Structure formats: structure tokens, C-alpha cells
Amino acid sequence: MVVLATSVQVTAARAAREAYRAGHATPTSGIAAGLTQANLIAVPADWAFETLLYAQRNPKPCPVLEVIEPGQVESVLAPGSDIRTDIGRYRIWRDGELTSETTDATAAWEEHPDLVAFLIGCSFTFETGLVDAGIPIRHQELGRNVPMYRTNIDCTPAGRLRGEMVVSMRPIPAGRVADAVQISGRTPAVHGAPVHIGDPASLGVADLSRPDFGDAPEMREGEIPVFWACGVTPQAAIMASKPPFAVTHAPGYMFITDVPDAEYIV
Amino acid sequence: MVVLATSVQVTAARAAREAYRAGHATPTSGIAAGLTQANLIAVPADWAFETLLYAQRNPKPCPVLEVIEPGQVESVLAPGSDIRTDIGRYRIWRDGELTSETTDATAAWEEHPDLVAFLIGCSFTFETGLVDAGIPIRHQELGRNVPMYRTNIDCTPAGRLRGEMVVSMRPIPAGRVADAVQISGRTPAVHGAPVHIGDPASLGVADLSRPDFGDAPEMREGEIPVFWACGVTPQAAIMASKPPFAVTHAPGYMFITDVPDAEYIV
Numbered sequence: 001m002v003v004l005a006t007s008v009q010v011t012a013a014r015a016a017r018e019a020y021r022a023g024h025a026t027p028t029s030g031i032a033a034g035l036t037q038a039n040l041i042a043v044p045a046d047w048a049f050e051t052l053l054y055a056q057r058n059p060k061p062c063p064v065l066e067v068i069e070p071g072q073v074e075s076v077l078a079p080g081s082d083i084r085t086d087i088g089r090y091r092i093w094r095d096g097e098l099t100s101e102t103t104d105a106t107a108a109w110e111e112h113p114d115l116v117a118f119l120i121g122c123s124f125t126f127e128t129g130l131v132d133a134g135i136p137i138r139h140q141e142l143g144r145n146v147p148m149y150r151t152n153i154d155c156t157p158a159g160r161l162r163g164e165m166v167v168s169m170r171p172i173p174a175g176r177v178a179d180a181v182q183i184s185g186r187t188p189a190v191h192g193a194p195v196h197i198g199d200p201a202s203l204g205v206a207d208l209s210r211p212d213f214g215d216a217p218e219m220r221e222g223e224i225p226v227f228w229a230c231g232v233t234p235q236a237a238i239m240a241s242k243p244p245f246a247v248t249h250a251p252g253y254m255f256i257t258d259v260p261d262a263e264y265i266v
Numbered sequence: 267m268v269v270l271a272t273s274v275q276v277t278a279a280r281a282a283r284e285a286y287r288a289g290h291a292t293p294t295s296g297i298a299a300g301l302t303q304a305n306l307i308a309v310p311a312d313w314a315f316e317t318l319l320y321a322q323r324n325p326k327p328c329p330v331l332e333v334i335e336p337g338q339v340e341s342v343l344a345p346g347s348d349i350r351t352d353i354g355r356y357r358i359w360r361d362g363e364l365t366s367e368t369t370d371a372t373a374a375w376e377e378h379p380d381l382v383a384f385l386i387g388c389s390f391t392f393e394t395g396l397v398d399a400g401i402p403i404r405h406q407e408l409g410r411n412v413p414m415y416r417t418n419i420d421c422t423p424a425g426r427l428r429g430e431m432v433v434s435m436r437p438i439p440a441g442r443v444a445d446a447v448q449i450s451g452r453t454p455a456v457h458g459a460p461v462h463i464g465d466p467a468s469l470g471v472a473d474l475s476r477p478d479f480g481d482a483p484e485m486r487e488g489e490i491p492v493f494w495a496c497g498v499t500p501q502a503a504i505m506a507s508k509p510p511f512a513v514t515h516a517p518g519y520m521f522i523t524d525v526p527d528a529e530y531i532v
Contacts, residue, residue, distance in 0.1 A: 049315035052322065053318060056322075189454075266451060266458070
């Protein structure tokens with residue numbers, strides 16, 4: 001059973017989706033606060049089982065919130081939505097190569113009417129809990145996109161799909177790291193507790209100031225880099241596994257649902 | 267990454283699997299205590315995506331712990347195991363009808379070499395936490411199978427799969443019900459918090475003393491019937507949806523893994 005937000009909250013979500021549908025494109029961090037945002041990966045039906053299995057085997061980076069079947073374009077998490085248009089910026093992938101970005105993926109669905117769309121949980125959901133607990137979220141404060149990094153952690157393969165884990169990073173004051181672990185750990189459906197705390201090098205991240213996706217972070221005195229599994233991981237799987245066609249969101253440009261973040265707290 | 271138990275615990279699990287492989291058949295409640303047990307549903311490859319999607323859409327009754335692909339018979343949760351033989355009692359289903367029970371499902375896999383096996387979390391996992399907290403588990407005390415009931419709650423369909431939710435029931439002293447909710451709620455990967463507390467009638471259960479699966483319960487003064495989503499739910503989906511072929515465990519006769527229950531606590 002899907003629990004939707006109050007009408008006031010939903011008004012903000014709907015307004016955001018309508019703006020994106022009209023072609024507006026900005027990162028969604030902090031938009032429609034308190035409502036769950038989601039990553040998108042859509043693949044041809046022939047790849048759907050392996051994609052769902054890849055998610056089941058790698059639940060920290062790929063927690064599935066919803067699967068939208070072929071012929072459907074409305075998310076049950078956002079009544080009235082259209083998955084082809086309601087994300088600010090899409091990426092189109094062919095044979096594992098990013099071939100274009102667009103603000104409207106309708107043509108992609110016309111080209112591949114059998115696309116199966118997966119909505120994957122986003123770490124923005126537990127950011128609400130961190131902010132509520134007085135833990136600062138640097139990229140929100142700076143109005144930037146969260147920094148994301150490819151790592152040396154291999155995901156568990158599923159059929160033709162394989163790839164490394166992508167992580168997001170937040171600088172957390174050393175005295176609040178344990179709190180951040182516990183708060184995010186209560187949302188296992190949206191990446192849960194961190195996968196790595198401190199020491200970027202052992203994660204295969206050579207230079208924090210050069211993220212693979214999103215914007216560079218600003219680390220301050222006394223802060224520890226804390227890494228969470230990230231819903232951009234399926235895009236790394238696309239690059240490594242080269243399905244003939246795929247559509248994703250652009251990192252940081254999420255799908256906004258009508259579901260309160262609190263729904264995903266254990 | 268799969269975390270396995272210590273060698274002492276694993277010895278008990280392996281001994282149990284070897285006994286079942288040799289044809290021994292008893293319910294597994296209380297066997298290899300502290301190790302995770304799992305429900306089984308195996309379907310032809312053509313039904314695998316819908317089965318995994320049904321589980322994704324109904325995570326409380328159908329939390330997937332592992333998917334064993336065609337051609338594989340060993341569970342990564344139990345190295346050295348054989349999913350065709352290591353459960354005490356199997357059920358064979360044809361067109362939605364239970365046609366036979368057996369202690370060895372090798373012939374089923376020979377008949378359908380493309381079977382995909384799903385291991386689904388079991389409420390026995392959080393029973394460990396309840397017992398540790400001093401909450402009595404009646405069916406364990408009595409050496410009986412847990413009572414299970416078909417309900418009037420419809421699961422969310424997925425393709426050709428539909429069916430009602432099956433629940434397990436434990437009588438809990440009224441003063442411990444809240445504790446039981448919180449303890450089981452910390453294991454969302456194995457059914458999590460109850461779906462219903464008290465009032466069997468509104469769940470469509472007319473008579474607690476006549477469960478659809480397992481043994482009759484013994485309710486005592488001051489106890490409330492507490493209902494958890496149950497991993498027998500896929501068997502109800504088989505009955506309602508009539509796939510041409512399926513193999514499941516017999517209710518209460520679970521697959522014993524080498525994974526500590528604690529692995530599934532949030």
C-alpha cells in the first residue's frame with residue numbers, strides 16, 4: 001500500500017514535476033522538502049529481469065521503490081505523473097555510451113515502447129533526517145549537487161549486468177558521524193547506513209575534489225568524508241555492461257514523488 | 267556481501283541440511299537456532315521476472331533473500347547446499363494445484379531445468395529476537411508448527427501473478443505486544459513489523475483454531491493474536507495464478523542457511 005503525502009506537500013511536488021515537464025531543469029536537492037525523490041533507470045523488457053535481479057543483489061546502491069511496466073508511464077508513487085517528461089534532465093544511453101541528454105524522454109519511449117522503468121531510492125530521503133538532527137548537509141547549504149564517485153567495490157553481477165558501486169559523499173563533523181550512521185541506517189529502503197567512513201583511497205577515490213558526478217565538495221576542519229551507496233550505480237552498470245538502450249535521469253536531477261520520506265523509516 | 271556464521275553455528279546448519287538431504291522430514295522451527303531460515307518458491311524462467319516483481323511489490327510477505335538462477339542449485343547463503351534436496355519436505359504444483367509432496371525435488375529440476383529458485387525470508391528469524399527479549403513463542407514451546415492463515419488482504423499483482431497475503435500468528439501477552447512490534451520491526455528483510463494486531467475477523471480469519479497451514483495455536487488469558495506477513499504467500503499466489511509448474515517448501519519445513527539472524531537486523 002502506497003502512503004501519499006498531505007495535500008500541502010503534494011502541491012509542491014506536483015508544481016516541481018510540472019515545471020520539469022515544461023522543460024525546466026535544475027538539480028532537485030532541497031526541492032519539495034520531505035518528499036521522496038528517486039533515481040531512474042529504464043531498459044528494454046529483455047533486460048528487465050536482470051535489472052531487477054541486479055537490484056535485489058545490490059540493495060544498498062539499488063533499492064527499488066517501484067517498477068513501471070511496459071505501456072505504463074505513470075508512477076503509483078506520484079499520481080498524475082509521466083515518467084517520460086517529469087524529470088528535469090534525462091540521459092540516453094546506446095550500447096553503454098551516453099549519447100545525449102534531454103529534458104523530455106518521450107521520443108525514447110516511442111523508439112522503445114517496451115521500456116521497463118525502475119525507480120531507485122535516493123539518499124536525499126535520509127538527508128531530511130540528518131538536517132532534522134542538526135547535521136549540516138554541505139551541498140545543500142552551498143546550493144550544489146552532491147558529489148558522487150565511482151569506487152573499487154564491485155557489485156554482485158546478475159546475468160549480463162555488472163559494474164562497480166557509485167557512492168555519494170557528505171562531509172560530517174567527526175562528533176556527528178555516529179549519529180549520521182544511525183539516522184541513515186533507519187532507512188534501509190533508501191541506501192541505509194554508509195558503506196564507508198573516512199579514507200577515500202581505500203575506496204579507490206584518489207581525489208575527493210574531483211567527483212565523477214555532481215559538484216566538488218567543500219571539506220572543513222574536523223570533518224570526515226562519509227560515503228553512502230548511490231542510485232547512480234545503475235548508470236555505472238550500463239557503462240560496464242552495454243545494454244543496447246537505456247534511459248536514466250541525469251545525476252542530481254531526480255524524480256519527485258508524492259511519498260513522505262518518513263514512509264521509508266523503519 | 268554475504269556474512270556467514272561461525273563454524274560452530276554452521277556445523278548445526280550443515281548437519282540439519284544433511285539430515286533433510288537423507289530424507290529426514292521435520293518442521294524446522296528451533297533447528298540450528300540463530301541461523302536464518304528461508305521459504306522456497308521455484309518457477310520456470312518464463313515466470314521469473316513476474317515472481318521477482320511480485321516480491322518487490324509485496325516486500326512484507328515476500329522479502330527476497332536470494333535468487334538462484336537456472337542451472338544453479340547451490341545457495342550462496344549456504345555453501346555446499348543443494349536446493350533440490352536440502353529441504354525436509356517439498357510441494358510440487360501443476361497449474362495451481364498441489365499435486366504431490368516429496369522429500370527430494372531432484373526430479374522436478376530434471377523435468378524443468380530452467381527453474382529459477384527464490385529464497386524468501388522467514389519469520390523464524392525475528393523469533394530469535396523475541397525469545398532473547400523474554401517474549402514466549404508458543405508454538406516453539408509446544409513443539410508445533412506456527413499457525414498460518416489466508417487473509418482478505420490482496421497483494422499487489424505483478425503481470426500474471428496475484429493472490430492474497432498469508433500471515434503467521436503468535437499469541438503475545440498484551441503487555442509485550444509493543445515490544446514484539448519494535449523487535450520484529452528491526453528486521454524489515456524478514457517480514458518486519460506485524461501487519462495486524464488483534465481482531466482476526468477483520469483480517470478475514472473466522473476461526474483461529476483452524477489455521478490454513480501449520481498447527482492450531484493455543485491462546486491463553488491476556489494474550490493478543492499478533493499477525494505477521496508470511497513467506498507462504500507465494501503459495502497462495504500459485505493457487506490463484508496457476509503457473510504451469512512450481513516447486514515450494516512445505517509450510518514450516520524451511521531451508522536452513524549459514525547466515526546469522528543478526529545479519530538481517532537494521
